[in-house]
Amino acid sequence: xxxxxxxxxxxxxxxxxxxxxxxxxxxxxxxxxxxxxxxxxxxxxxxxxxxxxxxxxxxxxxxxxxxxxxxxxxxxxxxxxxxxxxxxxxxxxxxxxxxxxxxxxxxxxxxxxxxxxxxxxxxxxxxxxxxxxxxxxxxxxxxxxxxxxxxxxxxxxxxxxxxxxxxxxxxxxxxxxxxxxxxxxxxxxxxxxxxxxxxxxxxxxxxxxxxxxxxxxxxxxxxxxxxxxxxxxxxxxxxxxxxxxxxxxxxxxxxxxxxxxxxxxxxxxxxxxxxxxxxxxxxxxxxxxxxxxxxxxxxxxxxxxxxxxxxxxxxxxxxxxxxxxxxxxxxxxxxxxxxxxxxxxxxxxxxxxxxxxxxxxxxxxxxxxxxxxxxxxxxxxxxxxxxxxxxxxx
Numbered sequence: 580x581x582x583x584x585x586x587x588x589x590x591x592x593x594x595x596x597x598x599x600x601x602x603x604x605x606x607x608x609x610x611x612x613x614x615x616x617x618x619x620x621x622x623x624x625x626x627x628x629x630x631x632x633x634x635x636x637x638x639x640x641x642x643x644x645x646x647x648x649x650x651x652x653x654x655x656x657x658x659x660x661x662x663x664x665x666x667x668x669x670x671x672x673x674x675x676x677x678x679x680x681x682x683x684x685x686x687x688x689x690x691x692x693x694x695x696x697x698x699x700x701x702x703x704x705x706x707x708x709x710x711x712x713x714x715x716x717x718x719x720x721x722x723x724x725x726x727x728x729x730x731x732x733x734x735x736x737x738x739x740x741x742x743x744x745x746x747x748x749x750x751x752x753x754x755x756x757x758x759x760x761x762x763x764x765x766x767x768x769x770x771x772x773x774x775x776x777x778x779x780x781x782x783x784x785x786x787x788x789x790x791x792x793x794x795x796x797x798x799x800x801x802x803x804x805x806x807x808x809x810x811x812x813x814x815x816x817x818x819x820x821x822x823x824x825x826x827x828x829x830x831x832x833x834x835x836x837x838x839x840x841x842x843x844x845x846x847x848x849x850x851x852x853x854x855x856x857x858x859x860x861x862x863x864x865x866x867x868x869x870x871x872x873x874x875x876x877x878x879x880x881x882x883x884x885x886x887x888x889x890x891x892x893x894x895x896x897x898x899x900x901x902x903x904x905x906x907x908x909x910x911x912x913x914x915x916x917x918x919x920x921x922x923x924x925x926x927x928x929x930x931x932x933x934x935x936x937x938x939x940x941x942x943x944x945x946x947x948x949x950x951x952x953x954x955x956x957x958x959x960x961x962x963x964x965x966x967x968x969x970x971x972x973x
C-alpha cells in the first residue's frame with residue numbers, strides 16, 4: 580500500500596492512495612479529501628494515518644450517503660439503539676422518525692453523512708433551543724445519538740460526531756403533573772359518578788394502571804373470586820397499523836394485582852350492564868343473566884360500536900380533561916391518576932417495592948418520577964419532625 584499527497588489550489592490538499600485488491604491483485608487508486616489540512620506537513624501526517632487505518636481494517640470507505648438517507652434506513656430497520664436486542668415499539672419508531680424529520684433533517688438532511696461536523700450539530704441545538712422545550716430538545720439529542728451511534732457501529736463513521744459536541748442539551752425538569760389528596764380524589768369521583776367514564780376513572784385511581792393498559796382490559800382478566808385483576812396487554816395507536824394490542828412495554832408490566840371489594844362490585848355492576856345490552860334486557864327487569872355470555876375477547880371499556888373494539892386513547896384523554904376541568908381540576912391529566920394512586924399508597928406506608936410491583940415500575944424510577952407529595956403528606960412530615968424537635972430541644 581502506497582500513498583502521497585497533492586495540492587489542488589491554495590491549501591486544498593488531498594491524499595492519493597494506491598491499494599491492491601486482495602481478490603484480483605490489481606491496484607486501485609483512491610482519493611481522499613483532507614479539508615482540515617492547511618500545510619503539506621499536515622497533509623502528509625493525515626495521509627500516513629489513512630494508510631495505517633486502511634492496512635489495519637479500521638478505515639471507513641468514502642460514501643456519498645446523506646444524513647436523510649441514513650435516517651430513512653435507520654427507521655426502516657426499527658431504530659436500533661445501543662441495546663440491540665431490545666425491540667422498539669411501533670409507536671416509538673414513529674415518534675423517533677417524527678423528531679428527526681421535524682427538527683434535524685430540515686437543517687442537516689442533505690449533508691453527506693461522513694462530512695457531518697460536531698459544530699453543525701451544536702449550532703442546530705442552539706437554533707432549536709428558542710423553538711422547542713428543553714425536554715423535547717433533549718429527546719432530539721437522544722434519538723440523533725442513537726441514529727448516529729448505529730452508523731458508527733456499522734462502519735459509516737470512523738468517529739461519531741456526537742462524542743465531540745461542545746454542549747449536550749439538558750433534559751430540564753420533567754412535568755410529573757399533579758397529585759390529588761384523598762379529599763380531592765373523592766370530589767373527582769363524585770363528579771364522574773353516573774357517567775360512562777366513572778368506572779374507567781375509578782379503575783385508574785384504584786389500580787394505578789396506565790390509560791392504554793386499562794383500555795386493553797378484558798372481562799376475562801377479572802377474577803371476582805380472588806379479587807384480582809390481570810394486566811397483560813396494552814393498547815397502541817400507530818399511524819402504520821392503526822389501533823392494536825401489544826404486550827406491556829416492560830416485563831414488569833405483566834402483573835396480577837389485588838383489588839378492593841368496592842372496585843370489584845363496581846366492575847361486576849359494569850359487566851352486568853353489558854350483559855343486559857347483549858340480552859336486550861332493560862335495567863331493573865328480572866332476568867337470569869348467567870345464561871347470557873359476552874364475547875371471549877370483550878373489553879371492559881369498549882368503544883360505542885362493538886364490545887371488542889377499543890376506544891381511541893386520545894378521545895379518552897380529551898373527554899376526561901373536559902370533565903375534570905368542569906369539576907375544578909383544569910391541570911389534571913388522566914395519567915395523573917396513576918401518580919395519585921402511587922403517592923397515596925406511599926403516604927400510607929406501603930413499601931416502595933410493593934407499590935412498584937403493583938404498578939409495573941422499577942422502584943428507582945418510582946421514587947424519582949412518580950413519588951410526589953400531597954399536602955397531607957407534607958403536613959405529616961412536619962408533624963413528625965416537630966415531635967423530634969421537641970424531644971431534642973427539651
